Amino acid sequence: MTKGLLALGMSCLMAGGSSDTNARADAESASQKAIEVKAQPMPTFPSKLLSKGIHTGSVVVALSVDELGYLTDWLVLEATDREFALAVAEVIDYWTFEPAKRGGIPFYTEQMLPIYFSDAGGQGRKRTKGRFSISDFFQDVPSMSPAMRYRLNPIVFANASELDEAPTLLFGVEPRIPAAEQASCSGEEAVFEFYVDQEGNVRMPTLLEKGEGVSPLVTSAAQYALEQWRFEPLTKAGQPVVTKLRQRFIFNPSYAQFGR
Structure with missing residues (x-):
């Protein structure tokens, strides 16, 4: 899809989670081994x-x-x-x-x-x-102090709130939901978290939460779609950075629609 067709969908990008999501994350992280x-x-x-x-x-x-x-x-x-x-x-x-x-x-x-x-x-x-x-899986990425960067040739992570401009999606595709799964996932949601590297590529999309009717086949389709997305390279103070974003998908009977 083109940049213009996906512009409305980008309103659902998030830098942080809801209190419900964070509570579930705390409970899950307490029972998991790194x-x-x-x-x-x-x-x-x-x-x-x-x-x-x-x-x-x-x-x-x-x-x-x-x-x-x-x-x-x-x-x-x-x-x-x-x-x-x-x-x-x-x-x-x-x-x-x-x-x-x-x-x-x-x-x-x-x-x-x-x-x-x-x-x-x-x-x-x-x-x-x-x-x-x-x-911990749900802990924020630590930020380096200016003294650590030596002002030489660093690679820097920035939170979404620190970016010069809101992320702009240049290319994206919708998930292709298997026909057998379309009825069960209709109206359901799934939330993914992913990195955007310095070239604007989506890296390591990870499922955070999903509705009960969303099967592994559906989440795999959404993950595969996200891996093909590409953003305008993101910057902080004019310098390219790596950042982390979230995307919420709302699944319709015949296609995946972007939404809050």
Whole structure:
């Protein structure tokens, strides 16, 4: 669909959840086990940053891991310098994961991983401190202070409220609902949360809530549609950023309609 055809639908983009959604999230997060990361090989401290006098840094990565423990996507949300992000990119596809579990049952989820870098006191021995603690699924993304960014070449995450302009959808498609599912999901809703990277691509759409009549086939159709959406690159103070948005779908008998 074109930008013009989807303009009205973008009124349902949200940066935060309702109190009911957050309450359900708190209850679910209390009974679920986070992704476990086996981070080997470890990323190497970038040598070119040592020559600039930089001896510490950090990267925050969003990961999506399926119920079998496979890494399906990852995205750097923040990095004190892009060289740290490149160091992570060189090794992350080799890492293995234990999937998140709810009530002992594995499930697909998206979580965040902060990675902290430090050299060996500037003595020429490069190492990485891997503090691989994953934040709670529903916790806000931590923001770096200006002092952490070194004013070099950072990657920055911004909340939707901090963007220079409201998100503009350039391209999107509606979910194709299987004919056998159209009657049962009619009038039902589903809410997804997703990242928008610095190029405007939708990354890691994750189901937050759905109506009782919405089957996994319907949510899969909505997720597949979202993965094809593309936004005008988002900025904060004129600089490209990564952000996180939500989309509510209201399903009609023969098609999915955007709405509140």
